[in-house]
Amino acid sequence: MNLTLLGLPGAGKGTQAKKISRDYNITHIATGDIFRILIEKGTPLGKRAEKYIQQGKLVPDDDAIQIVKEEFSRIDMNTGFVLDGFPRTLYQAEILTEILDDMGYRLDMVFFIKVNPEELVERVAGRRVCLNCGATFHIEYNPPKKEGICDLCGDELIQRSDDQKDTVRKRIEIHSNKVDELVSYYKDLGILRIITGQSIEEIYSNIKMAIEVEL
Ligand code: ADP
Ligand code: ADP
Ligand code: ZN
Numbered sequence: 066m067n068l069t070l071l072g073l074p075g076a077g078k079g080t081q082a083k084k085i086s087r088d089y090n091i092t093h094i095a096t097g098d099i100f101r102i103l104i105e106k107g108t109p110l111g112k113r114a115e116k117y118i119q120q121g122k123l124v125p126d127d128d129a130i131q132i133v134k135e136e137f138s139r140i141d142m143n144t145g146f147v148l149d150g151f152p153r154t155l156y157q158a159e160i161l162t163e164i165l166d167d168m169g170y171r172l173d174m175v176f177f178i179k180v181n182p183e184e185l186v187e188r189v190a191g192r193r194v195c196l197n198c199g200a201t202f203h204i205e206y207n208p209p210k211k212e213g214i215c216d217l218c219g220d221e222l223i224q225r226s227d228d229q230k231d232t233v234r235k236r237i238e239i240h241s242n243k244v245d246e247l248v249s250y251y252k253d254l255g256i257l258r259i260i261t262g263q264s265i266e267e268i269y270s271n272i273k274m275a276i277e278v279e280l
Contacts, residue, residue, distance in 0.1 A: 067147075067173050068172065068174050069148035069149075069151065069175050070082055070149050070175075071178070071244055071251075072177060072179070073185055073237050075188035076180045076185070077265065079095060079149055081176075081269055083199075083200075084269050085147045085272065088273075089276070090144070090145075091145035091147050092136075092146040092147070093146070094136050094151070095148075096133065096150040096151040097118075097149075098199060099132050101196075103132075105196075113128060114128060119227060121227060121239065122239065123154065123243075126156050134164060153240070153247075155243070155247065159250075173256065174258055174275065174276070175251040175256050175258065177258070179261050182237065185233070189233040190229070195215035195218060196220070197215065198220065202222060
């Protein structure tokens, strides 16, 4: 099963992708996480991506496509995957279709997590992440048991430097029409599933229902 998640920054792509990956045993590929690892390692691609990410802008398509291609060559494609944060432009979506086609695979379903845009700034501004294990929390909506400490691995939680309110607003603005284009692209392909819901659990249960219909 090969999936991707669409949604504005803060919609819950990462939160839901981790649950799907765990329960259905498929590989989670989060382009934002990979960029952050490359930045920390100081690779040329990481250095190039960093300035875009800090400004809340999209990294150029070719770099994003490159890291996804590398992940596909690294993982066992027969296991299946859930993409999180890719594609983010129509061009990336078209190339993704081609790459998968060349490898003899395709996307089975694309989940669009639809969230009231007014909620997003608070969500992203309250997000806290663990750089050690990748877990994500929210200071109010999904707090760790012990403030500032990851429930899963005990490491310190941090606020991403691109999660400041001003940068978040800019990201939401940049992404809005891109998400619309992606939604219509996948709708035309017949694999779009619109997911609504309020709590993390309610959204996840709607995703699971959509998956079970196909299995
Ligand atoms: P969020 O979870 O807030 O949506 P991500 O962690 O997915 O953010 O991504 C962080 C940043 O990495 C994005 O703001 C963007 O600059 C860059 N990025 C991630 N994925 C892509 C992509 N597919 N294309 C271009 N830039 C990307
Ligand atoms: P994305 O990957 O789409 O940017 P995340 O999964 O990182 O989004 O979620 C953004 C923030 O909002 C995180 O702090 C997360 O804990 C919180 N969050 C995710 N889903 C919900 C929800 N349904 N209700 C409230 N908060 C949520
Ligand atoms: Zn952790």
